[in-house]
Amino acid sequence: MSTTKNHVIGVVHPGLMGISVANALIEAGHRVCWCSENRSAASAQRAGDYSLHDCETLAALCNECDFIFSVCPPAEALVVARAITECSFNGVYVDCNAVSPATGKSVAQVLSASGAHYVDGGIIGPPAWSAGTTRLYLSGPRAAEVTALFEGSLMGTVSLGEAVDAASAMKMAYAGWTKGSAALLLSLFAMAEHHGLGEALKQEWALSQPGLEKRLNSIAQGNAPKAWRFIGEMQQIAATMEDAGQHPGAFESAVDVYAAMADFKSSPAHDITVEAVIRSLISTSKQSAS
Numbered sequence: 001m002s003t004t005k006n007h008v009i010g011v012v013h014p015g016l017m018g019i020s021v022a023n024a025l026i027e028a029g030h031r032v033c034w035c036s037e038n039r040s041a042a043s044a045q046r047a048g049d050y051s052l053h054d055c056e057t058l059a060a061l062c063n064e065c066d067f068i069f070s071v072c073p074p075a076e077a078l079v080v081a082r083a084i085t086e087c088s089f090n091g092v093y094v095d096c097n098a099v100s101p102a103t104g105k106s107v108a109q110v111l112s113a114s115g116a117h118y119v120d121g122g123i124i125g126p127p128a129w130s131a132g133t134t135r136l137y138l139s140g141p142r143a144a145e146v147t148a149l150f151e152g153s154l155m156g157t158v159s160l161g162e163a164v165d166a167a168s169a170m171k172m173a174y175a176g177w178t179k180g181s182a183a184l185l186l187s188l189f190a191m192a193e194h195h196g197l198g199e200a201l202k203q204e205w206a207l208s209q210p211g212l213e214k215r216l217n218s219i220a221q222g223n224a225p226k227a228w229r230f231i232g233e234m235q236q237i238a239a240t241m242e243d244a245g246q247h248p249g250a251f252e253s254a255v256d257v258y259a260a261m262a263d264f265k266s267s268p269a270h271d272i273t274v275e276a277v278i279r280s281l282i283s284t285s286k287q288s289a290s
């Protein structure tokens with residue numbers, strides 16, 4: 001397979017990150033497709049805004065494309081891979097989701113049934129709308145072909161060699177710190193508020209931990225709308241820790257923290273304040289205690 005321009009590439013599905021992956025591939029000179037079957041108006045709007053070709057069904061997408069990128073909620077990564085296999089896709093499949101190495105290997109195994117070639121991916125950074133912000137880590141025997149697809153685009157790539165699970169492990173290690181420490185900070189502040197000590201804690205932070213109050217505000221507002229998706233990601237990190245002989249407890253707790261915030265998915269941005277997020281953590285802990 002040639003690794004120059006003009007490949008036909010599928011992105012399932014164009015969410016906030018997926019559409020930036022699609023845009024990077026278009027910038028690099030490829031034709032990018034998606035399928036509108038079962039997707040929301042928001043995905044259709046994004047696909048339309050960037051002129052992705054709508055294959056309408058997954059079967060048509062699999063027939064048309066020689067590469068497919070999976071960029072979906074981590075909890076759905078295996079389900080999406082099974083659906084692709086049922087469509088007899090036999091090109092290169094790049095799973096870009098925040099999943100454990102074990103889930104990645106299961107995806108690879110599922111895909112081998114239809115003769116597809118698995119490349120492990122892990123995205124670090126926000127959707128790639130500016131140069132230098134976002135890196136797609138890649139590993140596996142066919143990873144170099146995927147790296148070549150992004151030449152000249154806003155998406156950076158980093159190769160981690162031939163191992164089929166290295167990119168997923170990298171993503172788990174990175175996101176474990178960013179999202180795991182965020183969950184810990186939110187639940188510690190909720191505990192302080194439970195004791196009526198939120199303001200006193202902020203005053204102590206200002207003296208000895210400058211920047212922590214700013215981080216609390218930014219993670220409350222930034223993570224709350226995505227908390228529903230982080231539940232699956234924390235489960236994947238807990239499993240990765242356990243498989244590596246490390247204690248998964250911190251990430252099992254983070255699952256509960258993000259579950260308590262899951263309803264913010266549909267809240268208007270102006271309703272997502274640090275006070276509202278902390279209230280949701282305190283009221284969930286009261287409900288589970290009663």
Ligand SMILES: NC(=O)c1ccc[n+]([C@@H]2O[C@H](COP(=O)([O-])OP(=O)(O)OC[C@H]3O[C@@H](n4cnc5c(N)ncnc54)[C@H](OP(=O)(O)O)[C@@H]3O)[C@@H](O)[C@H]2O)c1
Nearest residue numbers: 013014015016017018039040043071072076097098123126
């Ligand atoms: N956003 C980021 O900053 C970021 C950073 C690094 C890595 N990532 C990774 O990128 C992936 C996607 O994140 P995102 O921010 O693009 O999420 P998102 O904005 O929520 O988009 C998810 C996409 O998947 C689709 N989807 C929803 N439920 C699905 C299901 N049950 N089966 C198949 N597809 C489904 C959605 O379609 P509908 O809405 O039409 O149903 C949407 O197109 C995740 O694995 C995440 O870890 C994201």
